[in-house]
Amino acid sequence: MSTVMNELHQDHQNIREILRLLSRELDEVSDASGGDFELMRDIMVYMTRYPDHTHHPKEDLMFKRMRERGIAPETEATIAKLLREHAALAEKGSIFRDMLIGVVDGALVERDTLVATGRDYTEFLGYHARLEDETVFLVAQKLLDDADWTVVRQAFEAQVDPIFGPAVDHEFENLYDHIRDSSS
Ligand SMILES: [Fe+2]
Numbered sequence: 001m002s003t004v005m006n007e008l009h010q011d012h013q014n015i016r017e018i019l020r021l022l023s024r025e026l027d028e029v030s031d032a033s034g035g036d037f038e039l040m041r042d043i044m045v046y047m048t049r050y051p052d053h054t055h056h057p058k059e060d061l062m063f064k065r066m067r068e069r070g071i072a073p074e075t076e077a078t079i080a081k082l083l084r085e086h087a088a089l090a091e092k093g094s095i096f097r098d099m100l101i102g103v104v105d106g107a108l109v110e111r112d113t114l115v116a117t118g119r120d121y122t123e124f125l126g127y128h129a130r131l132e133d134e135t136v137f138l139v140a141q142k143l144l145d146d147a148d149w150t151v152v153r154q155a156f157e158a159q160v161d162p163i164f165g166p167a168v169d170h171e172f173e174n175l176y177d178h179i180r181d182s183s184s
């Protein structure tokens with residue numbers, strides 16, 4: 001498997017782990033037993049920083065190379081849908097992130113609104129990653145060659161994951177500790 005495809009798969013695993021953590025926090029907010037809003041804010045700052053700025057654009061470039069190689073109509077339809085979803089995810093993610101930044105800063109947000117916004121985001125992203133795993137990722141592995149993968153890899157070489165990359169960004173140390181504790 002190409003390095004890029006390995007990275008995309010690994011990103012999906014990391015995203016699923018973070019979404020599990022977020023879901024647990026949403027459960028606690030929902031049943032009024034707790035909920036760590038700073039942690040949830042950090043999660044959404046991360047989601048709008050790395051997946052929205054590196055993971056999805058990397059996929060977009062991969063889709064472009066796939067289109068250039070020639071793809072079946074059903075794959076084209078799936079790619080068009082995934083591209084729309086990337087835009088929708090970025091929008092939903094930034095709305096939820098801003099809501100959490102507000103809550104941490106003392107803004108009043110209805111519990112039900114926050115939980116519904118969070119659940120909508122986690123379910124949408126979970127479904128989106130699954131759809132990619134089961135459709136376009138399989139096609140890309142068969143269709144693209146080393147030259148394609150090199151183009152995609154080089155375009156994103158400088159962008160590192162601030163949590164799962166070579167070093168944990170200071171801003172995400174608390175979130176990293178929670179991820180490590182929840183997976184051990
Ligand atoms: Fe995606």
Ligand SMILES: [Fe+2]
Nearest residue numbers: 055059129132
């Ligand atoms: Fe993805």
